[in-house]
Amino acid sequence: MKQILLFGAGKSATSLIRYLVDLAASRQWQLVVAESSPALAESKLKNAPHTRAVGLRVENEEARTALIQQADIVISLLPPALHNQIALSCLAAGKHLLTASYVDPALRALERQIGDSGLLFLCEMGLDPGIDHMSAMQMISDIKSKGGQIQSFHSHTGGLIAPESDNNPWHYKISWNPRNVVLAGSAGAQYLENGGIVTVPYERLFASTGEISLPSTGPLAWYPNRDSLSYIPIYGLQEASTFIRTTLRYPIFCQAWAAIVSAGLTDDRQPLTGTPTYAAWSAPILPWTDDSNRPLFEFLGLFDNTPVPSTARSSADVLQFLLETRLAMSPQDRDMIVMQHEITYKKEGKLYTEKSTLIVKGEDSSHTAMARTVGLPLGIAARLILEGNINLTGLHIPILPEIYDPVLDELEQLDVRFTHTTE
Structure with missing residues (x-):
């Protein structure tokens, strides 16, 4: 009996767990979900057959290693800073590892050991990064196979609320x-535009946005991701003069968030002194109001004359509390994922623009589009590996056709599908 071990049962794990529960039932496999709150894991497993919830703090090396040794494949949906501990245990135990997170320097340092071990560590296997890589690479490969010379590449992704x-x-x-929302863009951004490198500091990131418009959403603003440049060789687009990967929000969000950033309210480095009121804490934003x-x-409560939470240690903590309470999804709310790739290329002397668009809506506040699009690629990849349909070894992200073709095919069967237009 094959065993899948999942670390983490938080917001992003709901759809993945549902997929793996069905997979375990149909294949007579076992699913183990390790979570610091076993009650949370149990609430999502719902006593399904072939499943087990385990209470575990990942820092407990002995317990972590024992669990990993029993598994055939490991999936981590824990915060990125904790992946390295799991990776080291997977290496020691000889187990494959999947994550939805970016490959960080700590994991990159293990690349030779991973290759030598004959294991597959597949990272960036969620939504963004993940589905964005797979769908973009499939487009790029198709355009190049038809003789197209790619001149510009834009890739936009946003987790929004459904209309x-x-x-x-x-x-x-x-x-x-929510912490990722608070700190989004804090490292600034770099991208390629018209043959030149553009560097945007954090202070200007949300004030210098671009725009796309879709029939179902109207105008959406985009701000550039931290590092588009490193993906140019990964995507094989050295010939392109423009290469930008971005995040989508509605325009008014970016306009208001630019003021919040300018006022320093996202700062997580300087300790908060005392317990001020929200109005006193947010006073630096008044010149930008x-x-x-x-x-x-x-609406966010920035000007309320009530004390900030006593547990807040930084300005970012205060802001996160307000986001979690004032911008929370109601139980029946539906979120929405929007992704669009726009590629301009030349073929036989003519210029073409190809667009590929994905829109996915969630069911409610638990079964979100975000959880669906982050979790399903991980679950599909785990199945493909365990059934011997992906036989790669080493450290990878999903830019190879032996990964993205079957994963995108199954996603389409699960109603996660792109629409394509060419002008």
């Missing part, structure tokens, strides 16, 4: 890790 659940002035609700953004700040 039918959009009832606040931010046009946004929290469907994933006008009639267009004041309703958003008031």
